[in-house]
Amino acid sequence: MNRPSPLLLDGVAVAMALLDVWAHWDINEPLRMACGLGAALALLLRRRHPLLTFFLTLPSVLLSDAVFACLAALYTLASLGRPRTLLVVGALAFAFSDITALPSANLDLTRKSALIAFGYSAATAAAAVFLGQLVQTRRDLSLRLAEISEARDHQQLLTAQAALAKERAQLAREMHDVVSHQVSLIAVRAGALQVGTGDPDTKEAAATIRRLSVQTLDELRHMVGVLRASGGNPTDLTPQPALTDIQRLADNCGIETELRMALPEGLPPTVQRAVYRTVQEALTNTRKHAPGATARIDLFQTNGSVHVRVTNTAPTQPPLPLPGAHHGLIGLRQRAELLGGTMTSGPTGDGGYEVRVVLPAEAAG
Template identity: 35%
Template structure:
């Protein structure tokens, strides 16, 4: 059995706990150094906490380095022996500023080297370089050696900023590679989904669309080729052909959506207007022409600007309810009650057929679940079941208007 690999050492500095742990160790070092050297200078004791304690929060707020580095230089100014704690704190603060690009590397190096030169000049002025009681003469032979500490600090500054900037560049490259990998995986998933959609579209085109087109052609031709056909029968064949052509149009629109990813951006899929509440009359008339009986009752004033997603959902729910009535309760009378309010639309569809009750109305299909999903997408609710002891089936839905407007604004209406 393969053992889980231990985390790499280079991953520890990226841990959220790393700044707190390393900062706490630096605080302990400062306490030990103060006690060992028996430091009593108030200036040194005041600047050392300013150089150490802010480093505890450098992970969340990298700008604390702007306080840490000057405090470390001031500590060095008043304590020329340069406490190890101040040196480490200065390097950590400088690294933090460069690693997070709080300042541009050139600006950061210039500011830090200038600070080192000022501290060195302060040491010269304070007589740190005492030559047997004589103050050093700046400009005399060998006086450049007084600024050796500035040179050493400048080298340390450049090295620290360079290393921090290199680590930053490597981290950015790593993140770019990971982002590219994620994008590649997402692209492969989209490609796989597009292939599945294309396969579904081909199946629908080769099987369903072909069958529907055959129905349309045979019904159209039967109206003219069948001898002694009565006018009602002729009208029935024509209505079958018209319904088949309408179904074929909607099926082609669905196929265009499924093939959108396959065709690419350069080939625009045809877009047809979606049904609205104004299309209900044609839907009810088509149901009546097929031998069904349906009555529409409206209550309340229809709002002038209903979201298209809401109108489409109302149309599809009524359409599916009529389809179920024709399939499971042929010849039943259907009553549709459509009520409008300022904040919601109510739908009540009942038939008096003796057909199957309950979920059997949707056996083998997805009509009822599809109606529920459409209602849920708008934040509404839909219930369905037996209309009463005498038989029949009842569908009731409540659709909020505001949720429909939000769904339309987000582009999720079909």
């Protein structure tokens, strides 16, 4: 199901706000009507400048009865994951403005009617905040579910590849230990027959058998080498990620990212893949466990070693408690150790998190 375009939603919000102004239109109060119209048009800024939009729409609540624009701005603030303290202050500001009614303010919270009106206004603002928080949670949940589904599919692929690699390794052992041994015996016996017989036809037949046996052994050795080298990994036939793909990865990761890359060309493919996978896993963990954080990627080479450092700031929103296998960092450490490198990770002093990998620049490609 396709979602409506943001432009269409903004147009609907402005139209509803204008309808609210029209419902409370009073030609004798031009200042109040101007505030209402200004608030309705300010909704066009709500996606890029949500906090500014809320402040621009608040006077319409304070001076008139047109409140839809301010509620829409408050909803936008909540849906974009702003701090909860700010949302509480915004809801209280809406409630106080709604019952003040300038320029003839008559605010007396000691009266029962005023308390009831304040409670009603606060509940209305809270409804907008809760709806925005619900939309944000639904958006985050959809993203996390997509990531979990992707991780599950990747795990299934790895399992299938491991099973295929095991079968190929077993086949290679059988060919080496059984078939090659038997063909070697045939070659030896044919050679002995060729030397020991005096019949020319038998000698020629034995020579042919020996020659074919040697060729068969050479082909068997080649096949065993192919089976052992392939490891049953079908993805070796498809393009693998390299350093040139990291910029696109940073641009499309869904968080604000700063990339600083100073790596030379010509690094072994295994090192390039390890760098890419390290950055990918670190950015994925940032998006999962530190919502609202920004990330910095530093890639450089010094003293014959490739350094990868991905650091994220402290989260500005609480993460959703979703299940995870917690194997990502373990896999990075194992990959680094296989290439002769090291991997460390841990929290930073400002509440963020850092992943650091050091690899030898001349690791086997």
